[in-house]
Amino acid sequence: MPKIIGIDLGTTNSVVAVMEGGEPTVIPNAEGGRITPSVVAFTKSGERLVGPSAKRQAVVNPENTIFSIKRLMGRRFDDPEAQRTKQLVPYDIVAGPGGDARVRTPQTGKTYAPQEISAMIL
Template sequence: MAKVIGIDLGTTNSCVAVMEGGKPKVIENAEGARTTPSIVAFAKDGERLVGQPAKRQAVTNPENTVFAVKRLIGRRFDDPITKKDTELVPYHIVKGSNGDAWVKAGGEDYSPAQISAFTLQKMKETAESYLGETVTQAVITVPAYFNDAQGDGVFEVKATNGDTFLGGEDFDNKLLNFLAEDFKKAEGIDLTKDKLALQRLKEGAEKAKIELSSAASTEVNLPFITADQNGPKHLVKTITRSDLERLVEDLIQRTLEPCRKAM
């Protein structure tokens, strides 16, 4: 009997699992990690990168590196929330032919569903490499309205609930904004207006968030983050777990109600 895989298509990271011995096993990717960044990039030579390879080159290729695209699915370009997202990402969000929010990268326009499909394909390949066989069936955790990238497959939704505007990216952004505002107060420079600095800030925030899951405090150290007429500027900031908890308290509260409804 052919194996059925389960894919969690996340805003920030995705993972794939298979049932073994009655228990789910999360499959490690080529880098040995159990999660894969939901990031797609288009290199200058035309190569498409997905996952960790895409994330590694994000700082040097921010305009062609697409992340957190799941939150754009089903969103109109003129939606106020789309405008807000446009100010937070270094890549270009454009108006699709149907009026929806699309992205421009590598000289081409893509729907959010197309970008997400590249991540799904990567997860499928990860599973096939582990299983040694072709995978033809999958259960995928996606928003209920995600239908553009279904292809020939059919989703049977047993139970669904959630906050479509809440993901790991939102927790990262809380830290990112905290760091950016702190730096602006100290130096008078808005790092969010600099695409390269914004990408470095994003990576620093995500790293700090991960480290604070097991440490009481961590230091964000981003040397040469920017410069002015007086010379280079460095961002060095110690963040405690209590700082993070305070920053994301409202997000934590938002996760509770969907859980109650789904149960």
């Protein structure tokens, strides 16, 4: 029988569960937690942090810590919501090749689509 997976990709937190024996079972994150902060960070050493570890270091590495990425999903850079978010977050929101909203981190020098950051969270 095929497995069923449920994903709650939230603006603040995310959860992934699988159906096992007719019951949902939450898949714990790397630290054993059932809920994972929807946060991704890139460190000076080149490491990518996801979830609780990314959230913990946000205060000392704000421009390389991405959160609330869901607000940019499917939005163009010039969309009012993308521009409002740009004013509220410490990381850089830029226009992608097709005018879509993306984030750029100084640490990696790369630009990421919201979907790429979301995939890292999951």
